[in-house]
Amino acid sequence: MTDAMSSLVPTPRQSLRDLTPARVSLPTTGHSITTNEVLSFQLAHAKARDAVHTVFHLPTFAQRLVTELPILVEASLPVLQLRSNAPDRLAYLRRPNLGRTLHPDSVAQLRPASCQLAIIIADGLSALAVERNAIPVLAHLIPKLLADAWTIAPLTLVQQGRVGIGDAIGFSLAASCSLIFIGERPGLSSADSMGVYLTWSPHPDRTDAERNCLSNIRAGGLPPEAAAARLFWYLQTARAKGQTGISLKEDFLELDPAAGRSGRDRISP
Amino acid sequence: MLLRHSIDGVTYSFDSLKDLLAKATPVRSGDELAGVAARNSVERVAAQMALADLPLAVFLKEPIIPFEVDEVTRLIFDSHDPSAFAPIASLTVGEFRDALLSYETTTESLASLAPGLIPEMVAAVCKLMRVQDLIAVARKVSVVTRFRTTIGLPGRLSTRLQPNHPTDDPIGIAAAIVDGLILGSGDAVIGINPAADNVASTAKLLRLIDSVRQRYSIPTQSCVLSHITTQLSALEQGAPVDLIFQSIAGTEQANTSFGINLALLKEAHQAASELSRGDVGRNVMYFETGQGSALSANAHHGVDQQTCEARAYAVARHFKPMLVNTVVGFIGPEYLYDGKQILRAGIEDHFCGKLLGLPMGCDICYTNHAEADQDDMDTLLTLLGAAGVNYIMGVPGADDVMLQYQSTSFHDALYLRSTLGLRPAPEFEAWLASDMLHQLSLPLQPQMLTGQ
Numbered sequence: 253m254t255d256a257m258s259s260l261v262p263t264p265r266q267s268l269r270d271l272t273p274a275r276v277s278l279p280t281t282g283h284s285i286t287t288n289e290v291l292s293f294q295l296a297h298a299k300a301r302d303a304v305h306t307v308f309h310l311p312t313f314a315q316r317l318v319t320e321l322p323i324l325v326e327a328s329l330p331v332l333q334l335r336s337n338a339p340d341r342l343a344y345l346r347r348p349n350l351g352r353t354l355h356p357d358s359v360a361q362l363r364p365a366s367c368q369l370a371i372i373i374a375d376g377l378s379a380l381a382v383e384r385n386a387i388p389v390l391a392h393l394i395p396k397l398l399a400d401a402w403t404i405a406p407l408t409l410v411q412q413g414r415v416g417i418g419d420a421i422g423f424s425l426a427a428s429c430s431l432i433f434i435g436e437r438p439g440l441s442s443a444d445s446m447g448v449y450l451t452w453s454p455h456p457d458r459t460d461a462e463r464n465c466l467s468n469i470r471a472g473g474l475p476p477e478a479a480a481a482r483l484f485w486y487l488q489t490a491r492a493k494g495q496t497g498i499s500l501k502e503d504f505l506e507l508d509p510a511a512g513r514s515g516r517d518r519i520s521p
Numbered sequence: 522m523l524l525r526h527s528i529d530g531v532t533y534s535f536d537s538l539k540d541l542l543a544k545a546t547p548v549r550s551g552d553e554l555a556g557v558a559a560r561n562s563v564e565r566v567a568a569q570m571a572l573a574d575l576p577l578a579v580f581l582k583e584p585i586i587p588f589e590v591d592e593v594t595r596l597i598f599d600s601h602d603p604s605a606f607a608p609i610a611s612l613t614v615g616e617f618r619d620a621l622l623s624y625e626t627t628t629e630s631l632a633s634l635a636p637g638l639i640p641e642m643v644a645a646v647c648k649l650m651r652v653q654d655l656i657a658v659a660r661k662v663s664v665v666t667r668f669r670t671t672i673g674l675p676g677r678l679s680t681r682l683q684p685n686h687p688t689d690d691p692i693g694i695a696a697a698i699v700d701g702l703i704l705g706s707g708d709a710v711i712g713i714n715p716a717a718d719n720v721a722s723t724a725k726l727l728r729l730i731d732s733v734r735q736r737y738s739i740p741t742q743s744c745v746l747s748h749i750t751t752q753l754s755a756l757e758q759g760a761p762v763d764l765i766f767q768s769i770a771g772t773e774q775a776n777t778s779f780g781i782n783l784a785l786l787k788e789a790h791q792a793a794s795e796l797s798r799g800d801v802g803r804n805v806m807y808f809e810t811g812q813g814s815a816l817s818a819n820a821h822h823g824v825d826q827q828t829c830e831a832r833a834y835a836v837a838r839h840f841k842p843m844l845v846n847t848v849v850g851f852i853g854p855e856y857l858y859d860g861k862q863i864l865r866a867g868i869e870d871h872f873c874g875k876l877l878g879l880p881m882g883c884d885i886c887y888t889n890h891a892e893a894d895q896d897d898m899d900t901l902l903t904l905l906g907a908a909g910v911n912y913i914m915g916v917p918g919a920d921d922v923m924l925q926y927q928s929t930s931f932h933d934a935l936y937l938r939s940t941l942g943l944r945p946a947p948e949f950e951a952w953l954a955s956d957m958l959h960q961l962s963l964p965l966q967p968q969m970l971t972g973q
Contacts, residue, residue: 275918
């Protein structure tokens with residue numbers, strides 16, 4: 253490209269880009285954005301699409317848990333591999349209700365554990381999110397829980413799971429509280445954002461209003477140590493009050509799905 | 522009511538009006554999820570044929586959701602104007618489609634017809650119409666609203682500047698506002714979806730937009746799209762509220778899940794009207810809707826999602842809103858599976874809203890778990906431009922970094938204006954030609970705008 257042509261493709265107001273993660277000050281040609289920007293958008297979309305369709309391989313992740321979190325073995329916490337009633341991604345996307353219930357084979361694996369906390373790790377809308385972020389949060393959280401005398405049920409991993417399945421599992425384990433780590437709906441800027449939802453007295457019929465949520469856990473978002481600290485606060489408060497949901501709001505946590513719906517809220521996976 | 526239609530010796534029967542409406546609806550995942558869709562393609566056409574033969578007046582005799590359980594139904598029937606309906610009172614749904622497309626039906630006759638139509642009639646005829654029909658008729662409708670700008674005039678296309686930020690950072694939001702204004706966006710409204718739904722944050726963001734607007738004499742209106750009760754509290758505390766926003770749905774139960782009812786909307790409408798902040802008009806409400814919202818709240822009463830959506834427009838029109846848009850692809854693939862379904866729904870919603878007398882815009886959008894991409898959005902954008910949509914969204918680079926979905930960009934609006942010869946709202950167009958725009962493009966404005 254000649255210099256004259258290059259000057260037809262200005263990069264105006266570059267300084268705005270330092271002020272927001274939004275795609276401001278895009279270089280243009282005519283009214284349109286330039287080739288590099290179009291391709292960079294396509295790449296971000298491709299990453300998000302691939303994150304949605306990546307399979308959560310449970311045996312591999314179970315092995316990683318045991319290897320990377322020796323505290324699980326020390327505390328005699330087993331890891332169970334479960335699946336929802338959604339047979340594949342297509343069914344999962346089209347029929348959310350299937351992702352909220354456990355497959356009968358998986359129900360048969362669960363026994364009432366009469367413990368306080370059930371920890372569930374599910375793919376949700378991004379297996380990548382839990383593969384990258386669940387273990388670092390647990391590494392900070394589990395020692396705090398054990399030191400605070402929480403009894404923990406066997407850890408469960410779920411393929412094709414939605415948020416509600418955490419409560420179905422917590423109920424089957426007869427746990428006082430369920431805590432589900434799940435991949436959030438991928439955005440262009442973050443294909444690997446993880447959310448964590450907790451429900452006191454979990455039951456398959458619980459609604460979003462009866463849960464609390466911590467979202468945007470990822471590199472560049474909420475770091476694992478801070479996430480673990482907030483979750484620990486939530487769990488202690490939930491145990492003290494005997495409930496979760498609207499009544500239980502952190503002052504510093506304002507992105508709570510239990511808050512009133514203005515409409516375009518973040519949609520839970 | 523038992524409704525039937527026979528094809529090749531096979532009789533298809535439908536046990537109620539809502540069953541017929543649902544089965545006559547073009548394919549979409551939400552109706553399949555709800556279990557109300559036609560079981561196969563021929564049954565769908567049989568339902569459409571039975572619907573085409575149905576007198577329009579039937580919808581005034583049999584509410585699809587009973588009066589007793591639904592205030593939206595009561596509003597629909599209480600506000601129906603029989604004299605406006607009279608010219609089409611004897612038509613069937615099929616004849617109504619033909620009448621809408623005829624040369625005799627004009628911008629003026631459609632305007633006088635609107636109060637005589639109820640959402641169920643509009644939803645019904647929509648199900649018999651192809652995309653080109655929906656465009657051709659919607660194009661004939663003109664709905665003009667005013668606050669500080671005039672939106673919806675023929676040959677105009679406006680945009681909502683949507684400068685969202687993941688943590689509501691004022692400088693980040695101001696940067697996106699400046700970027701949008703320089704690219705000619707923001708004549709419908711500068712509207713922020715806040716990450717934090719609380720009064721302090723809502724008031725702070727309203728003041729931010731207001732200070733930008735006043736400093737640069739921008740003819741536009743502001744809105745912070747928190748819950749309506751949050752906005753009312755901010756208003757009571759003296760925040761500069763222009764438009765009041767709320768998401769609405771087509772059943773009382775779904776509205777309850779949004780934490781609203783008609784009385785609350787009336788209270789908000791009155792409070793915003795009393796401020797008299799508009800220069801050129803008094804339309805003060807901004808509503809968003811979207812197919813699937815009633816089903817997602819398990820509040821659809823077995824009614825298909827497109828008919829539920831049209832009922833939401835009856836709620837909207839009662840408050841003479843400045844802006845109404847469907848957020849068509851936001852809700853996800855369990856309601857609108859792919860680009861094809863999103864496209865048709867966007868065109869349907871625009872048609873139904875316009876026919877009922879609403880100033881319809883559209884958030885042309887999709888999420889990353891839907892089978893859709895930028896090509897689908899370009900197609901819907903171009904079709905809605907042809908249909909005469911009042912406004913679309915302007916999101917930096919089409920990527921909403923707070924709500925995590927893709928909408929239309931500032932550049933998409935420029936493409937549409939230039940390709941179809943459309944212009945911004947007249948007041949905003951004059952401002953774009955002024956020196957203010959140049960001043961806004963000088964370096965380091967965002968920090969100044971936020972007073973930092």
